[in-house]
Amino acid sequence: MAPSDQTSNKLNKIVADARHARDDREKGYREKALKLYPWVCGRCAREFTRENLTQLTVHHRDHNHDNNPSDGSNWELLCIYCHDNEHSRYTEAESGNTSTETEKSAATHQPFAGLGDLLKGK
Numbered sequence: 001m002a003p004s005d006q007t008s009n010k011l012n013k014i015v016a017d018a019r020h021a022r023d024d025r026e027k028g029y030r031e032k033a034l035k036l037y038p039w040v041c042g043r044c045a046r047e048f049t050r051e052n053l054t055q056l057t058v059h060h061r062d063h064n065h066d067n068n069p070s071d072g073s074n075w076e077l078l079c080i081y082c083h084d085n086e087h088s089r090y091t092e093a094e095s096g097n098t099s100t101e102t103e104k105s106a107a108t109h110q111p112f113a114g115l116g117d118l119l120k121g122k
Helices: 002-037 080-092 115-120
Strands: 058-061 075-079
Touching: 002 058, 002 075, 002 115, 058 080
Parallel strands: none
Antiparallel strands: 058 075
């Protein structure tokens, strides 16, 4: 086997092992969080049952997926929609957009400003 093939195989094994470890870690804290907390989204208060439980996710409050205290103090159950929203807000804050302003400035263009005059001339 060529040296590059050996390197490639080692790298593939490292990646596969890391993915397996991540999957095991996620299973562990998800199961614990579902036992600790009621099956309700912490943001929108949507309730979940066994039928739709896959839509309820475990959110890490400090965004560190390796910080999994057994008391669940870094976890929060969020529905997939609220979880995506939380991560998009975190990403925006990291990129420097910390504005909480929801109102945008009003448009100044008035496309029908001269319409009355045009209609009078008809």
